[in-house]
Amino acid sequence: MTLTYQHNARILVALDCIIFGFDGEALKLLLIKRNFEPECGKWSLMGGFLNEDESLEEAARRILYNLTGLQNNYLEQIKTFGAPERDPVERTISVVYYSLVNIADQDITAIQAHNASWISLDDKPKLIFDHDQMVEVALQRLRYKAALHPIGFELLPEKFTVPQLQKLYEAIYNTQLDRRNFSRKIMGTDLLLKTGEKDMTSVTKKAQLYSLNTEKYQKYLDGYYTFLPELAELSAV
Amino acid sequence: MTLTYQHNARILVALDCIIFGFDGEALKLLLIKRNFEPECGKWSLMGGFLNEDESLEEAARRILYNLTGLQNNYLEQIKTFGAPERDPVERTISVVYYSLVNIADQDITAIQAHNASWISLDDKPKLIFDHDQMVEVALQRLRYKAALHPIGFELLPEKFTVPQLQKLYEAIYNTQLDRRNFSRKIMGTDLLLKTGEKDMTSVTKKAQLYSLNTEKYQKYLDGYYTFLPELAELSAV
DNA sequence: CCAAAAGTGTTTGCGCTACACCCATGG
DNA sequence: CCATGGGTGTAGCGCAAACACTTTTGG
Known part of the structure; x- marks a missing residue:
């Protein structure tokens, strides 16, 4: 008999990326104006789902690459969000990463194709689901880390x-x-x-x-x- | 038509807890000598699976309570581990928490029922899967945090x-x-x-x-x- | 009275802070 | 030659590190 974990729940695993940039004046976030469901028309972080055969970091890098055309950026896992009702469509947990990119290196075509823009932290619109909270934690983490590491x-x-x-x-x-x-x-x-x-x-x-x-x-x-x-x-x- | 995320993978979500204790001399871990499959007979962290209707922290507290009879301990999420082959039975990602407990408060009956024991960090046996790595990260985090917070x-x-x-x-x-x-x-x-x-x-x-x-x-x-x-x-x- | 561990005091030096002053450039 | 912003120097102070000494207790 092969061992299985039969009676336990299989759950959707998402990844969301907080992408920080700096234009010489203000700290910015790369955000998406959604032209897809759910919450079409609203602002959100760039995200996606974990595939069967990839690791969490691979998935995060794939998502980041799709949006910005960038690879090998600074990327760090922050926290996993898992409130039962956080995504109204279906139970989904989200592993959140933050990355630091040099704005000058971005692939503008890719960014425009995703309907994304750089937005100053001060002008941040309200985001969908628990994404505001994710940004909050990411900023805290960035501050914490940057005070002790270069x-x-x-x-x-x-x-x-x-x-x-x-x-x-x-x-x-x-x-x-x-x-x-x-x-x-x-x-x-x-x-x-x-x-x-x-x-x-x-x-x-x-x-x-x-x-x-x-x-x-x-x-x-x-x-x-x-x-x-x-x-x-x-x-x- | 109701919106769904149909074509994406549903994945098992586990939780593993690193439980730190102190007996007046050494820093200790509460570890389990497994009397169940997989890896029966080997040492591991206390863990379990996320249920459909509970948050990640609720699940971690449930697992902690089952093992120690303790509630309201210090509990903090560390990191989520998601290498594709980390669990040989089935693709499983694991959200790892660490908790700090006062050894004197433990429920010895519950601990014995789970075949668990307090083991000094110095005497830590090899653990199953990627649990050694989890302990490593937890210890790092404890040290980092305790240097800046009481x-x-x-x-x-x-x-x-x-x-x-x-x-x-x-x-x-x-x-x-x-x-x-x-x-x-x-x-x-x-x-x-x-x-x-x-x-x-x-x-x-x-x-x-x-x-x-x-x-x-x-x-x-x-x-x-x-x-x-x-x-x-x-x-x- | 002695050993072992707890509690209090003191000095020294380094590193952070808050300043003042000089240099380079374009208009 | 003046305004703006970059670069370097210096005095004071607070905190941490490295010490010595006294007190309490059991045997």
Whole structure:
């Protein structure tokens, strides 16, 4: 006799992705204006269902790739939502991931085909089902993580300036930082490599362009570092 | 026509619980020596399947209650495991929770009925499926969380001494701490209330018994606090 | 009176914060 | 030469780490 788990419920497993981006000014979300049922016409996260033969992370990457054309982004599982009535169509649990992408790398055609747009966190519309709650948890997690690990870089282009990095952190934590202290702290990590180039888009003094020291970056990711102490308390869980 | 998600796969959803306890000396896990299939005779975490009408947390609490007779413990979702072949019987994803319990409160009859025992982390046997990995992630998470939030108290009895609390932290992080600095740091939080009683089990000087200031405790849980700076780097993620 | 563990005090130094000042660029 | 924004330096303070000493208890 072959062993089975006969009498237990089989349930739909969905995945939803919170996709963060940064345009130099504000922290943004890639959201979908649904042109399909259910809740057609309303805003939601990008999602999909788990297939029989793929892992959760594979499914999340597939969904992300379909929407943005991007692969190998920073992707992290956050939490699984499973309230019985969360999807009115049928009992569905949803495994939620968040990803960090460099807006400049996106595939605009793919995004438009899905009827998606980048929307500032401040302008976020109400989303369907429990997606608002998912965004809330994702933002909390991003703040928590970015205060202790240098994942912010994932949102920037290859080459970036220190003031750009600062703007990013200010957007994530919705706060103001001291230019001098920020610069010293970041420089102290040895995470930045001088490229020798300067940011020519600026009108006044051109800032140095840096690239990420990927070797050190890996070490900082594996380890733990009070990246921005002043931000720690803003990242309460 | 009613809307359905017809063509997508329905999948078994399991829950597995990592149950941490502390006996005054070592950090322990409540593990099951399986007397049922599959993998009968081997060690595993306590688990079960999600029912149609319950939420994930409800299911986790049900499983925890069945094994220990305990309710209202500290319980937190960690991660969902979903590799296609993780359960050889049938495709199953597993939502993993960890809980902190006071060993003294357990229901011994229930535990024995499930063929479960408390086992020190150091003596942990190999577990079935991907359960070893789950424990690994749970321990990481406990360390990460306990360095920034005072959840350690959940593992202790109502009344406890400062040296007991210190022993607990030393067990969690597998390290030695300075008595003087530890005491000062903990006292500075105003989390402890003097009971006036003393620990009579000790042979030499009897230590003060304290209880938890639950009001302040809630605030510390909601917020963020570098509880034990020296431990922060041990809690890398 | 001694050993073992609990409790209190003190110094030192590093790192965060809050500032002031100089440099580069375009108009 | 002036406005804007980038880059570097410095003083003060608070907290954590590394210590020594006293107190309580049982034998």
